[in-house]
Amino acid sequence: MKNTKIIVLAAAVAVAAGCASMTQRDDAALNAKALELMKASFREQGIAKLDRLIQDDVQRLCSEYSGDKTLPKDVAERIEKAEQATIKYPADGKYLGDWKNGERIAQTGVGMQFSDTAGAAAGGNCYACHELTKQELAFGTIGPSLYNFGKIRGYTPDMQKYAFGKVYNSEAYSACSNMPRFGHNKILTEQQIKDVVALLMDPDSPVNK
């Protein structure tokens, strides 16, 4: 009786293992097929070329580990380490720009769409996802509230540097974050990121009022 149970169990484990590797193979084949389908279904338009469908490691892994699949800790650490290495801090060592410009950047979402013109300055569209100031009521909730960002964390050089890095490449701090990698993917310039950091970290900024 015991033996039968063990054999049945062993068989079940073997089947489950077989299914798992099978599923993995099927999944990889499905990913490849989906990419093929997308390449045949999108066309380049204006500034948006088809290379936008080619994923880097972060995009590929974060697509894979989404929905029902949770991101394994070691993969998360690997992503964060690799992305950390991409951050280019300002050569002058200054992180704070003009918070008033930062506010304008936070308000606008223009840029990089196929309907946008090449070379035009893009926005960060921070308010789409974050609360920042009490003056702007139309804020989204995809990201956490950043109201009083500097006031709560302290106006230290370390915190300025962290804020710069986070805006530059959010994946370096929180793998598979929904936040775009504004510096790494050249959405915002270094000066624009400094202005956004000032919005978060300048004591005079309405974020900290």
Next chain:
Amino acid sequence: MRRIVPAIFMAAAAAAFAQQSNTVQEIEKYRAALGDGNPAELWEARGEAIWKEKRGPKNASLEQCDLGLGAGVVKGAYTVLPKYFKDSDKVEDLESRLVTCMVTLQGFTPEQAKKDPFGGPGKKVAMDALVAYITAESRGMKMSVAATHPKEIEAYELGRKMFFFRGGPHDFACATCHGVDNQRIRLQDLPNLTKQEDARKAYTSWPAYRVSQGEVRSFQWRLYDCFRQQRFPELEFVSPASIALTMYLAKNSNGGTFNAPSIKR
């Protein structure tokens, strides 16, 4: 003075909250007011006329088109789409099925049939009108996409993959905005389209008359414009990827009562 400061602060906070909920309430009121007289009805009427009109090199109407429930059946057809069609050996949504029928029944070339997918300022197109007419004929009926044929199942699975596919300069996927409950972009509520309840509510409200654009927008347009905002290249009209993604979203909305063309901001 010390008492006044918190009072002012609280009044400001209350005002901020009130303004926010007022905005949402006002939009709801506006929708309700317009709901009785949705301009989409003009598209529906025009679409019915186009459906019955003899057009194309074969000088034939679309009245014998099989939209999924048999030749000529319009009532309820939208609730079973996308669907596998034996004659074309493809999974087709409403728009791609109309293209197929324009080619087979009316003798248009596929290029001609796909040429004007969306209307715009000063440009009325047949496709929008046909979509408005046919979808309106499913109003009040329950979504029931079968997704049982192997090609339908495959389309669903590929659509799901697309939904979670992150790409472009902003790393966005559909799931970035539509994969979590109770989130907003600015003041706009975002449905979690991976869940039945939200998918039902969202999918059954398209097509829609967009007040801001003065046009009836089809589901194909909805996807096209989502990908523009996602910073992807241009999603081609009735492309296989667009149909796969529609299959994923339509099936997730099964059981929901179809209520479109609707009216949106």
